[in-house]
Amino acid sequence: MNTVLAAARLAFVARPLAAVGFLVAAVLGGAAPVAIAWLTRAVIDRIAGGATTGLLLPALLLVVLGVLVAGLPHLERYLRAEVNRAVDVLARDRLFGALDRLRGLATLEDPAFHDRLQLAADSGRISPPTVLAGVVELVRGGLTVAGFAVTLLLVSPLVTVVVLAGGIPVALAEFGLARRRARMLWEIEPWQRREIFYGNLLSGTRAAHEIRLFGLGSFFRARMVTELGAINAAARSVDRRELRVQGALGLLAAVIAGCGLVWVVQAAAGGTVSIGDVALFVAAVAGVQGALASGVDQAAQIHQAVLLFDHYQAVVTVPADLPTPTHPEPVPRLREGIEFRDVWFRYSDEHPWVLRGVNLTVPAGRSVALVGHNGVGKSTLVKLLCRLYDPDRGAILWDGVDVREMDPLALRDRIGAVFQDYVNYDLSAAENIALGDLTALGDETRLREAAERAGAHETLTALPRGYDTMLSRTFTDSADPGTGVALSGGQWQRVALARAFLRVGRDLLILDEPSSGLDAEAEHDIHTRLHEHRAERTSVLISHRLGAVRDADVIAVLDRGRVTELGDHAELLAHDGVYARLYRLQSKGYLQEVPG
Numbered sequence: 001m002n003t004v005l006a007a008a009r010l011a012f013v014a015r016p017l018a019a020v021g022f023l024v025a026a027v028l029g030g031a032a033p034v035a036i037a038w039l040t041r042a043v044i045d046r047i048a049g050g051a052t053t054g055l056l057l058p059a060l061l062l063v064v065l066g067v068l069v070a071g072l073p074h075l076e077r078y079l080r081a082e083v084n085r086a087v088d089v090l091a092r093d094r095l096f097g098a099l100d101r102l103r104g105l106a107t108l109e110d111p112a113f114h115d116r117l118q119l120a121a122d123s124g125r126i127s128p129p130t131v132l133a134g135v136v137e138l139v140r141g142g143l144t145v146a147g148f149a150v151t152l153l154l155v156s157p158l159v160t161v162v163v164l165a166g167g168i169p170v171a172l173a174e175f176g177l178a179r180r181r182a183r184m185l186w187e188i189e190p191w192q193r194r195e196i197f198y199g200n201l202l203s204g205t206r207a208a209h210e211i212r213l214f215g216l217g218s219f220f221r222a223r224m225v226t227e228l229g230a231i232n233a234a235a236r237s238v239d240r241r242e243l244r245v246q247g248a249l250g251l252l253a254a255v256i257a258g259c260g261l262v263w264v265v266q267a268a269a270g271g272t273v274s275i276g277d278v279a280l281f282v283a284a285v286a287g288v289q290g291a292l293a294s295g296v297d298q299a300a301q302i303h304q305a306v307l308l309f310d311h312y313q314a315v316v317t318v319p320a321d322l323p324t325p326t327h328p329e330p331v332p333r334l335r336e337g338i339e340f341r342d343v344w345f346r347y348s349d350e351h352p353w354v355l356r357g358v359n360l361t362v363p364a365g366r367s368v369a370l371v372g373h374n375g376v377g378k379s380t381l382v383k384l385l386c387r388l389y390d391p392d393r394g395a396i397l398w399d400g401v402d403v404r405e406m407d408p409l410a411l412r413d414r415i416g417a418v419f420q421d422y423v424n425y426d427l428s429a430a431e432n433i434a435l436g437d438l439t440a441l442g443d444e445t446r447l448r449e450a451a452e453r454a455g456a457h458e459t460l461t462a463l464p465r466g467y468d469t470m471l472s473r474t475f476t477d478s479a480d481p482g483t484g485v486a487l488s489g490g491q492w493q494r495v496a497l498a499r500a501f502l503r504v505g506r507d508l509l510i511l512d513e514p515s516s517g518l519d520a521e522a523e524h525d526i527h528t529r530l531h532e533h534r535a536e537r538t539s540v541l542i543s544h545r546l547g548a549v550r551d552a553d554v555i556a557v558l559d560r561g562r563v564t565e566l567g568d569h570a571e572l573l574a575h576d577g578v579y580a581r582l583y584r585l586q587s588k589g590y591l592q593e594v595p596g
């Protein structure tokens with residue numbers, strides 16, 4: 001019941017006047033057929049009784065009611081569309097607002113949450129109008145049923161009871177079908193997401209080159225069709241059940257109506273009821289049965305909408321994934337450093353441990369480099385540092401204060417970062433940089449300075465519209481559709497660096513593979529710039545190019561979830577461990593190629 005109220009409330013809050021208007025129009029629409037039936041009976045009986053006067057008023061009333069019956073559906077349709085549009089905006093706003101309140105990544109990365117999110121996006125938009133329309137139909141149907149039932153009662157109490165009782169199996173069956181359909185929609189959600197994924201892969205630009213090169217088109221198409229087949233099979237099974245059940249119910253209604261008709265015709269022949277009564281009876285049986293069937297159908301639709309709306313409610317009320325104290329500790333400028341103290345972490349209970357007791361200090365004003373084989377957890381460590389996840393055990397301390405005591409937003413405000421999987425936004429070059437610090441949006445000087453530091457300025461000024469050029473071939477500038485450009489991987493990387501450099505005043509700079517896509521000269525250039533930028537600043541650099549990390553004040557080697565080697569370049573070479581072996585391997589590879 002709470003969910004019904006929540007769904008109806010959403011519709012009323014979204015567009016109050018339209019929702020009320022819709023309700024009123026529907027009630028009038030429900031009462032009109034009953035009034036028409038009564039007036040028709042009166043007119044027929046008067047004519048049959050030979051009356052020649054007093055017919056004009058009921059006839060005029062019939063005209064007015066006819067106009068209402070003709071006009072109300074259009075008004076209702078318009079008001080319903082108004083409510084639908086408003087609910088769509090409000091439901092989406094609340095849904096994405098709730099997602100924005102998720103400060104970490106764990107919930108967002110949960111596949112079950114994604115299934116729920118997909119259903120929530122649909123049901124948030126569809127369920128409130130369905131509930132509102134359903135309630136309206138119920139009210140209207142209730143009025144019609146009540147009106148005709150009273151009418152029918154006057155002609156035959158027995159037929160009335162039989163017709164009304166015929167609604168009970170209909171209600172039970174329809175509710176069962178609604179539950180089954182809601183369950184089916186939940187079950188097919190993963191298949192639906194996969195089908196959309198294959199569709200996007202085939203129609204988007206992200207994988208277009210590999211799909212063409214490896215000839216993957218028919219492979220993904222076949223997978224998409226298989227998923228669609230599974231979805232259709234599940235829907236068909238419910239449809240067939242519906243067909244069987246509703247067919248049986250239709251037959252039952254027809255038998256009841258037929259028996260009633262036989263009875264009333266015989267009663268009229270025997271003179272116990274009038275000709276007007278026959279007309280009234282026929283209208284009443286059809287009216288009660290029609291209104292009952294549609295009322296039950298509406299109730300079942302409300303039931304299904306409410307079951308699905310539960311997913312929406314679950315998403316908009318999703319609990320915070322990163323608990324934050326009511327009075328968080330302030331995040332002061334970093335003075336001493338950041339300490340990882342016996343940090344253990346895994347992505348979920350089903351995943352293996354990634355970090356198994358990491359102990360590491362990032363001293364303030366110093367540069368720390370993290371190195372290690374693929375998958376040892378370097379990126380994971382910096383994501384913990386940004387509090388995108390919380391450790392399972394141990395703590396990360398910012399000048400001695402556990403970061404869990406801080407507001408994640410305040411903490412992140414102190415950090416600049418380029419992630420390994422940085423994002424290329426389909427926005428203008430200026431916007432792509434400004435996303436690093438939205439206060440710089442429109443501030444050409446700041447954007448240009450950041451781009452110059454990252455070595456991106458020349459590339460960007462050479463674009464058709466300079467910094468205002470759209471960095472996308474999917475969306476184009478509507479004023480000048482020919483100007484969207486696609487940057488190269490290295491050029492994108494410089495834009496991502498510029499985004500990080502925009503956050504110059506921050507305490508900590510995180511660079512996760514900042515030069516992996518750059519050519520040798522550009523890489524050297526970037527590392528020289530980074531070296532200058534990192535001097536006297538606290539930074540964490542992750543790179544597999546050991547030539548780029550050798551200048552770091554501290555180099556930490558991560559292995560099997562722990563820091564296994566720690567020191568500067570010379571110390572680690574002298575230690576002759578993993579770092580020294582990797583460094584010799586890399587430098588030997590370069591030197592072999594150089595003649596002499």
Ligand SMILES: Nc1ncnc2c1ncn2[C@@H]1O[C@H](COP(=O)(O)OP(=O)(O)OP(=O)(O)O)[C@@H](O)[C@H]1O
Pocket residue numbers: 109347351354372373374375376377378379380381420
């Ligand atoms: N979001 C995630 N969910 C589940 N597992 C993850 C997730 N991200 C990373 N992992 C796993 O955690 C481990 C560590 O990944 P991480 O990206 O931190 O390694 P890395 O040291 O940065 O590797 P690389 O040098 O290849 O970039 C890997 O086994 C990876 O599969």
